[in-house]
Amino acid sequence: MNSVALEVRDLVKSFSLDGGIINAxxxxxxxxxxxxxxxxxxxxxxxxxxxxxxxAALLTPSTGQVxxxxxxxxxxxxxxxxxxxxxxxxxxxQSNNLIPYLTARENVEFMLRLNNKLDRAxxxxxxxxxARLGLSDRLHNLPAQMSGGQQQRVxxxxxxxxxxxxxxxxxxxxxxxxxxxxxVVETFAHLIHExxxxxxxxxxxxxxxxFVDRVLQMQDGKLVKIYESRKEILxxxxxxxxx
Amino acid sequence: xxxKLKKYKQNMKNIFLATYLAVKEVVRNRGRFLLVALVIALxxxxxxxxxxxxxxxxxxxxxxxxSLDAQLIVFLEKSDYSIxxxxxxxxxxxxxxxxxxxxxxxxxxxxxxxxxxxxEPLKVSMLGxxxxxxxxxxxxxxxxxxxxxxxxxxxxxxxxxxxxxxxGDTIQIRSTQGTDDKxxxxxxxxxxxxxxxxxxxxxxxxxxxWEKIRPQSExxxxxxxxxxxxxAVKLVDPTQVDAMSTRxxxxxxxxxxxxxxxxxxxxxxxxxxxxxVQTQGVFTLLIGILVIGGFFQIQILQKVPQIGVLKAIGSSxxxxxxxxxxxxxxxxALGVGIGGGMTYLFSLGFPPTIPLVFNGARSLIAVALLLVxxxxxxxxxIIYAVRIEPLKALRLG
Numbered sequence: 223m224n225s226v227a228l229e230v231r232d233l234v235k236s237f238s239l240d241g242g243i244i245n246a247x248x249x250x251x252x253x254x255x256x257x258x259x260x261x262x263x264x265x266x267x268x269x270x271x272x273x274x275x276x277x278a279a280l281l282t283p284s285t286g287q288v289x290x291x292x293x294x295x296x297x298x299x300x301x302x303x304x305x306x307x308x309x310x311x312x313x314x315x316q317s318n319n320l321i322p323y324l325t326a327r328e329n330v331e332f333m334l335r336l337n338n339k340l341d342r343a344x345x346x347x348x349x350x351x352x353a354r355l356g357l358s359d360r361l362h363n364l365p366a367q368m369s370g371g372q373q374q375r376v377x378x379x380x381x382x383x384x385x386x387x388x389x390x391x392x393x394x395x396x397x398x399x400x401x402x403x404x405x406v407v408e409t410f411a412h413l414i415h416e417x418x419x420x421x422x423x424x425x426x427x428x429x430x431x432x433f434v435d436r437v438l439q440m441q442d443g444k445l446v447k448i449y450e451s452r453k454e455i456l457x458x459x460x461x462x463x464x465x
Numbered sequence: 466x467x468x469k470l471k472k473y474k475q476n477m478k479n480i481f482l483a484t485y486l487a488v489k490e491v492v493r494n495r496g497r498f499l500l501v502a503l504v505i506a507l508x509x510x511x512x513x514x515x516x517x518x519x520x521x522x523x524x525x526x527x528x529x530x531x532s533l534d535a536q537l538i539v540f541l542e543k544s545d546y547s548i549x550x551x552x553x554x555x556x557x558x559x560x561x562x563x564x565x566x567x568x569x570x571x572x573x574x575x576x577x578x579x580x581x582x583x584x585e586p587l588k589v590s591m592l593g594x595x596x597x598x599x600x601x602x603x604x605x606x607x608x609x610x611x612x613x614x615x616x617x618x619x620x621x622x623x624x625x626x627x628x629x630x631x632x633g634d635t636i637q638i639r640s641t642q643g644t645d646d647k648x649x650x651x652x653x654x655x656x657x658x659x660x661x662x663x664x665x666x667x668x669x670x671x672x673x674x675w676e677k678i679r680p681q682s683e684x685x686x687x688x689x690x691x692x693x694x695x696x697a698v699k700l701v702d703p704t705q706v707d708a709m710s711t712r713x714x715x716x717x718x719x720x721x722x723x724x725x726x727x728x729x730x731x732x733x734x735x736x737x738x739x740x741x742v743q744t745q746g747v748f749t750l751l752i753g754i755l756v757i758g759g760f761f762q763i764q765i766l767q768k769v770p771q772i773g774v775l776k777a778i779g780s781s782x783x784x785x786x787x788x789x790x791x792x793x794x795x796x797x798a799l800g801v802g803i804g805g806g807m808t809y810l811f812s813l814g815f816p817p818t819i820p821l822v823f824n825g826a827r828s829l830i831a832v833a834l835l836l837v838x839x840x841x842x843x844x845x846x847i848i849y850a851v852r853i854e855p856l857k858a859l860r861l862g
Contacts, residue, residue, distance in 0.1 A: 280777060280856050301781075307855075308779025315774060321486075322771060323493035335482060336779050364493065380778075 226289075227387045227420030228254040228277065233286035235272050235443075246272040247283070248443035254388070254436075259414045259421040261431045264440035270424045271392065273440065277422065278311060278390050279303040291387035308336050312381030312389040312419070314410075316396045319377040320365040326352060326376045327361040333384045344383075351379045355409055371402035378410050382417060389414060391423040395430055407433045432459035482780070483787035490788075491795055498792075501760050502800040508753040509804020509835050510811070512746060513823070516831040517812070519742035521820030522664075526738070527729040529592070529662035535571075535599040535697035536706055538728045542719045546731040548575055552692045553720070560717045561696055566709050568701045571598030572693030574672055576679040577665065581648070582637035583628040589621075590662040591638070593675025599697035601669060607632040607655030614673045618651040622658050624666040627817060632656065638668075640680040649678040663732065664820075695728075746831065750838055757842030761793060765846040769853055776855035786851040790840060793847075797839025801832060 235247040247269045254260050262270050275281040276288060279295050288295045291310050298306065307313075312333075320329045330348045334340040352361060355375040365373050374394055381389050391410065395403035407423070411433040414421035423434065431437050437449040437458060449455050457463035491498045530538070539561060544551035553572070561570040574593030579586050594601040596609040601619075610617035620630065630636060634653050639646055651670065660667045670678070676691035700709050710722045723731070730736050765772070772785055808823070815821055822828075840847075 275856060278777065280854075304776075304779055304781050307777065311779075313774075313778055315777075317770075319774065321775065323490040328489070333778065335485065338478060 225255050226253050227256045227258075227291060228422070229287075229289040230273075230277070231287040231289075233273070233276065233288065234284045235269075235276060235281065236284045245443045247276065249286075250440070250443075250445045251286075252438060252445060252448070254420040254422060256387075256420055257415055257418045258436065259411050259423070259434045261434040261437045262422060262424045262440065263426070263428060263431065263437055266426075267442075268440040269443040270440055272443075274390055274392055274422070274424050277388070278313065279307050309384070310387045312384070312386040314374065314377040314381050314389075314391045314394045316393040320373055320380075322365050325362050325364055326357055326368065326372075329365070329376055330379045330383050333380050337384050339384060348379070348383055351383055351413075352376070354413070355379055369402075370397045371406060374398065374402075374406045375409065378406070378413065382413055382419065385417065385419070387420060389419050389421045391421065393424055393426065395425065395427055400429075403427065403430065428461065429459050431455055479781065479783045479787060482784045484791055486775075486784070486788040487791035487795065491792055498796050498799075501757070502796050502803060504756055504760075505753070505797055505800025505835075505839070506804035506807060508749060508756065509801050509832075510807050512749050512753070512831050512835060513804065513808040513828055514811075514821070515742060515746045515749060516827040517808075517821040517823045518819075519739060519746065520822040520827045522738055522742065523735070524659075524822055525661045525664040525820045526732050526735045529590075529602075529660045529667060530725055530729050530732070532602065532659065533599060533697050533725060534602075535699045536703050536724070537698040537700065537710060537713070538723050538725065539570075539696040539698060539713065539717075540721050540723065542721050544721065546721065546723045546727055548694050548728070548732070551694050553694070553696060555690060555692060557717060557720065558693065558696055561698060561713060564709075564713050564716045566701050566705065566712065568699045569599055570696050570698045571595050571600035572672060572691075573600040573695050573697055574675045574679075574691055575662070575694045576675070577663075578638045578640050578668075578678070578680065580624070580628060580636050580668075581639045582635070583630065585628075586639075587624065587628050588665055589624060590665040590667045591675065591679060592662065592667050592669050593672040593679075593691060593693075594669055595672060599699045602657040602660055604655040605658045607653075610654055610669070610671050610674075612671055612673075614677060615671055616649070616651050616674060617654045617670070619655040619657055619669040620653050621660045621666040621668065622656050623661065623817070624668060625653075625656055627666070636668075638678065640678055642681045643683045643686050647678075651678075698722075750834055753835065753838045754842040757793070757797065757839050758845055759842075761789070761843040761846040762849065765789070765850050768850075772850055772853045773855050776853065782851045785853075786847055789843065789847045789850045793839045793843040794836075797836060800839075801835045804835075805832065 231251050233247050233250045234245055236243050236245050262273060264270050276283050290306065293306065321332065324332060327348060330352060331340055331345065334344040355378060357372060357375055360368055360372055395406060398406060407430045437455055438445055439447040449458055454463060540546055541551040541553050558570055558572045561567055571594060576591050577588065578591045579588050596612065604619065610619055625631060630653060632653050635650050636653060637648050637650050639648055672691045676689060706724060714720065714722055775785060812821060812823055
């Protein structure tokens, strides 16, 4: 298996605004390997969410390439992009994560249904994953009957259940208190490593970076710094990093 | 072949997924969906009642003419196919019977009278006809009246039901002849079924009796000759309506000829009344489309982020669209089912004087239209759902 799950090459995304052109993402290149958990950080308007949308095959780049599990998004039509999202990508979103009329178990199993993989083994795996996330007693609860943290954990299970190449998380802790946020991201990181998936988390909250392997810092659409050493990452997470 | 099979499997998978989502949502939000189903049920109740009323009114007007054992109706020339304006010569019947291709012809005499020998006087159409000829319906119970001036009558079963009369009873009718009210006794000898004419149940009497006992103006008092209003013509070959119309008009003088359908449409007020009832029905259906369309549009607007998530995680447009269609069909069918049941229960409580007929083609058409208005009303919301961008699931949307 190719050890690179996701590769971004000279990515540019331009938008027209007030008669001018703005590069929301401006010449970004990076790779994420299987089993690696990466944080994408930066101030508001730095291009993180635009980048995530492109990686999720929800937005087409102006120029540059995105390869997921070796497949070039630029070569795909909409139908193929839908298939790629279904098979190769797992998502957790900031809010409105779950289908409100499906129980925790049904939400997770839905990814298997979508991929035609819902069999006895799939059901068992789904229940086991939810149990790993501490949700054994919530299998039959609807999202409205669960706390924000529990909902995020169900979303994480849904993102991982179909063994995608890449798991994308858009501000997964935005609606959680600090304690719950730590729990969710720590579990997320464990599962990414354990299942040998590539994880990318967009976050404003630098404290969450303590659980990731690498931090990509964006500013004005550009990738301005990559933190790779454990020491630097922990200092960044604790707010003690000296620039 | 392999591609076709793959496509078929994909379509089936999409249908299963869409059904799964649609049913789960309806079941888990059953209160909300039941509320809409009840609104549809009320619309169904209204539409079915209008349809039944239209059918009932139409029947009340046309039943006798529509069930004639004849293909053509002969009128007096220039009577504009109006039964009450037409008075034919007595020898016209014989002349028509002689035309080649005519199997039989029967004179029909029309007037109104009132049965006064019952607890509540009952207005009826009194029709003169010849036993065994076109114009005289089949007897379902008892026997036909004898000819001549026999004081015998055959009665519509509806009259019997409403006045609790039976075969062998003697009824008294009141007719105004000249300036006097006159009373005549008639013995009921038989019953016929479903023979309303001009909104009234009917009694049938021999033509000579009819002439004696019908309401008459002062000028008509000295006449003993009954003049038929119309003549029902039965053809040897019922498919030759046009050719036979031409032949009869050519062979017999001072007449005009019409099909049963034209005759019915020229019954005074029939077309206007049916047009009004149909317009009411159409407007009710339009209101139904707007109500259903409005509900599903609001629902889709509330579900935009959720649909965004569904698409972002890999649900295709066909799954999302199909799911919306299935929901609309389920809710509409449920509403129409409940409405149909409610209509049936209500109909049991209505008196026979209100002309409601639920077994007509109109009720079936109404049900079919009601089932169509759901998807039609929800069309805009379905298109909207399909067009929602998956980016709505992210903050960019």
